[in-house]
Amino acid sequence: MYENNIPTASNHNLIESEKEMKVSGNAILITGGTSGIGLAFAEKLLELGNKVIICGRRENRLNDIKKKHSGIITKVCDVNDRVERESLATWVIKNYPEVNVLINNAGIQLLVDLTHQINLDRVHNEVETNLIAPIHLTSLLAQHLIQKKESAIINISSGLAFVPISFMPVYCATKAALHSVTLSLRHQLKETNVKVFEIAPPSVDTELGHERREDKTQSHGGIHVDEFISEAMKAIENDIYESAVGMSENMRQKRESLFSSINH
Ligand SMILES: NC(=O)c1ccc[n+]([C@@H]2O[C@H](COP(=O)([O-])OP(=O)(O)OC[C@H]3O[C@@H](n4cnc5c(N)ncnc54)[C@H](OP(=O)(O)O)[C@@H]3O)[C@@H](O)[C@H]2O)c1
Numbered sequence: 001m002y003e004n005n006i007p008t009a010s011n012h013n014l015i016e017s018e019k020e021m022k023v024s025g026n027a028i029l030i031t032g033g034t035s036g037i038g039l040a041f042a043e044k045l046l047e048l049g050n051k052v053i054i055c056g057r058r059e060n061r062l063n064d065i066k067k068k069h070s071g072i073i074t075k076v077c078d079v080n081d082r083v084e085r086e087s088l089a090t091w092v093i094k095n096y097p098e099v100n101v102l103i104n105n106a107g108i109q110l111l112v113d114l115t116h117q118i119n120l121d122r123v124h125n126e127v128e129t130n131l132i133a134p135i136h137l138t139s140l141l142a143q144h145l146i147q148k149k150e151s152a153i154i155n156i157s158s159g160l161a162f163v164p165i166s167f168m169p170v171y172c173a174t175k176a177a178l179h180s181v182t183l184s185l186r187h188q189l190k191e192t193n194v195k196v197f198e199i200a201p202p203s204v205d206t207e208l209g210h211e212r213r214e215d216k217t218q219s220h221g222g223i224h225v226d227e228f229i230s231e232a233m234k235a236i237e238n239d240i241y242e243s244a245v246g247m248s249e250n251m252r253q254k255r256e257s258l259f260s261s262i263n264h
Contacts (some may be wrong), residue, residue, distance in 0.1 A: 008242045008252075020239045021152060021195055024049035027098040031079050031137065032106025033072075034061035036206030037156060040225040041103060044233065046071050053096060055079070055088060056106070079106050079133035080125060089140035100151040102141050104134035104178075107156065109171045109209045123170055130174035135181055145194045153189075154197040154236065155182045159248030161200055175200075186241065199235060202246035204228045 028045055032038040033054020046052045046069055055077040056062060062074035073096070077088045092099050107130045110122055138153055145151040161179040164172030179198060186196035203222030210220070228245060235243030244252035 007240050008244075019150075021236050022150065023233065023237045026101045026152075027051040027053070027096055028101040028103060029053045029092055029096075029099050029141075030055070030103040030105055031077075031133070032056055033074075034058050034065065036208060037201065037204060037225060037228065038103070038105040039065065040229045041105065041232070042072055043069065044229050050101075051096070051098065053092065053099070079137070080128045082136060085133060085136050086140065089137065092141070093144050097144075099141075100145060100148040101154065102137065102145065102152075103154045103156065104137060105154075105156045106133065107208070109168055111167050111212060112170050113167075114169055126170050127174055130171065131177050131181075134178060138185065142189070142194070146189075146192045148193060150193055150195075152195040152197060152236075153185065154199060157182070157198050157200045159200050159202050159244060159246075159251040162244070162248070162251035162253075182242075195239065196241060197236060198242045199232045200242075200244040200248040200252060201228055201232075202244075202248045 023045075026045075028050050030038050030042055030045075030052065031054075033042045033052075034056035038054060038056075042052045042054050042065075051073070052071070053073040053075065054062070054065070055075045057076065057078045059076050062076060065072055066074050075088065075091065077084050079085055079088075108126055110126050112118060112123065112126075134155060142153075145153065155178055157178045158172075158175040160168070160172040161175035164176070179200070182196060182198040189196055203220070204225055205220060205222045206225055208220070223246060231245045232243065234240075235245075242252075
């Protein structure tokens with residue numbers, strides 16, 4: 001589908017455009033839809049006329065969302081658990097075979113001080129949620145998506161994939177790894193109808209890391225989630241496969257540039 005050049009916001013016009021991703025009439029599975037970016041994507045995509053399925057661990061949140069938006073399909077799932085991931089994929093394929101888009105969004109962000117003995121369970125947890133879960137879910141749904149006329153996998157990475165912030169070293173490493181995996185996945189799927197997007201948010205005002213804030217209602221700063229969604233939707237509908245939103249674009253400029261040549 002695409003050559004080695006990855007359409008980004010800056011070079012997109014230079015690349016011959018194929019049919020661009022439609023943003024209505026899809027059936028979309030979003031991991032981590034109970035708050036923040038996942039929930040805002042779900043609401044926007046529902047409004048645009050897509051079937052939307054969200055999952056998360058907090059059943060009460062899922063029930064509240066269902067009450068507010070009866071059109072959103074909900075499923076309790078802890079993506080940290082490989083068996084739950086397998087059940088989720090099987091359930092989706094059986095009950096919603098029309099699913100043609102996977103948004104790997106669920107994520108957690110932990111502070112880790114590498115100068116003292118770390119709690120390995122926390123580290124495993126963060127790596128499993130942010131990296132292994134999207135890798136595994138992608139592999140579980142890839143053959144299903146390949147059979148669709150048009151389909152997509154959308155990975156939510158971070159500006160911190162490109163430049164780490166040292167007090168969350170594992171988080172940044174998972175996002176750098178997700179960026180790398182996305183490049184490889186896009187290459188592996190290049191002869192198929194599956195478009196592979198990476199969207200790297202800047203700081204967005206969500207619940208991410210709220211457990212470490214004394215006042216849970218306190219904003220952690222960052223842009224409003226609606227502003228982020230509006231930029232992310234522009235990337236999707238214009239087939240900008242790698243989109244670093246806002247200040248993430250600056251960070252992306254510093255990334256490695258060898259991928260195309262070594263995979264030529
Ligand atoms: N906000 C930012 O500044 C920012 C910047 C760059 C990248 N991102 C990325 O954007 C994505 C969404 O984060 P957010 O900012 O929207 O944060 P958020 O408001 O905390 O949302 C995180 C979502 O992930 C879900 N989740 C976490 N662990 C899960 C698990 N084990 N199983 C299933 N669902 C799980 C949560 O649902 P439950 O708790 O109900 O399970 C929640 O719906 C993450 O990948 C994050 O790294 C965010």
